[in-house]
Amino acid sequence: MTSGKFITFEGIDGAGKSTHLEFVAGLLREKGRQVVVTREPGGTPLGERLREILLREKMHLETEALLMFASRREHIAQVIEPALQRGDWVISDRFTDATFAYQGGGRKLAREKLEALEQWVHPHLQPDLTLLFDVPLDVARARLDATRELDKFEQEKADFFAATREEYLRRAKEHPARFRVIDSTRAIGDIQAELAQIVSAL
Numbered sequence: 162m163t164s165g166k167f168i169t170f171e172g173i174d175g176a177g178k179s180t181h182l183e184f185v186a187g188l189l190r191e192k193g194r195q196v197v198v199t200r201e202p203g204g205t206p207l208g209e210r211l212r213e214i215l216l217r218e219k220m221h222l223e224t225e226a227l228l229m230f231a232s233r234r235e236h237i238a239q240v241i242e243p244a245l246q247r248g249d250w251v252i253s254d255r256f257t258d259a260t261f262a263y264q265g266g267g268r269k270l271a272r273e274k275l276e277a278l279e280q281w282v283h284p285h286l287q288p289d290l291t292l293l294f295d296v297p298l299d300v301a302r303a304r305l306d307a308t309r310e311l312d313k314f315e316q317e318k319a320d321f322f323a324a325t326r327e328e329y330l331r332r333a334k335e336h337p338a339r340f341r342v343i344d345s346t347r348a349i350g351d352i353q354a355e356l357a358q359i360v361s362a363l
């Protein structure tokens with residue numbers, strides 16, 4: 162049995178992550194891999210209920226961080242670890258880097274608190290590859306405005322997303338072996354050509 166890998170997709174809202182999830186899953190399936198596509202917050206029945214609350218209700222920033230990690234704990238136990246143990250590949254639309262970027266960067270929750278939660282919830286699990294879809298705020302905002310009704314996070318102001326993006330880029334620099342920063346201002350076809358190269362090198 163080949164061993165599976167854990168790939169996460171990250172970026173500020175509107176960067177284009179969701180556009181490329183199924184493309185990457187398809188590339189892996191073409192190579193004969195079993196692929197589980199999932200997301201955070203969510204990915205389990207309980208996690209999806211937490212997602213509904215997290216994306217709609219205002220709450221204390223620590224409550225928000227704790228619920229993100231509660232959803233993640235369930236997701237790891239029910240979906241991610243069993244899939245990796247079977248040898249499947251897991252692609253998750255967001256994981257812990259999102260909590261550092263949104264609750265840490267955006268909401269300014271102390272990084273040490275998030276590191277403590279990360280150590281508690283998944284001391285031994287890290288993605289093998291994190292694709293960070295990066296775009297300037299105005300590009301992300303224009304894409305969002307063109308397409309959908311905005312949830313609680315998407316309604317945040319420019320300085321929130323500036324801090325979120327900055328924290329993502331800081332983490333990418335801190336973990337260069339795990340992160341690939343994708344310039345997501347380019348045409349979808351150009352981005353997919355780069356993704357195909359990255360996936361074939363895995």
Ligand SMILES: Nc1ncnc2c1ncn2[C@@H]1O[C@H](COP(=O)(O)OP(=O)(O)O)[C@@H](O)[C@H]1O
Binds near residue numbers: 304308346348
């Ligand atoms: N490279 C791109 N060029 C132009 N439009 C894009 C590009 N990538 C995504 N979009 C569009 O931007 C919108 C937001 O993309 P989406 O993948 O849903 O973002 P995210 O999941 O990162 O919030 C969608 O309407 C999508 O079609």
Ligand SMILES: Cc1cn([C@H]2C[C@H](O)[C@@H](COP(=O)(O)OP(=O)(O)O)O2)c(=O)[nH]c1=O
Binds near residue numbers: 202263
């Ligand atoms: C996983 C995670 C997501 N989020 C936020 C980022 C997004 O705004 C929102 C949901 O993510 P996402 O699934 O990307 O939203 P959409 O389906 O609208 O593209 O949750 C956090 O604030 N912290 C986290 O730890």
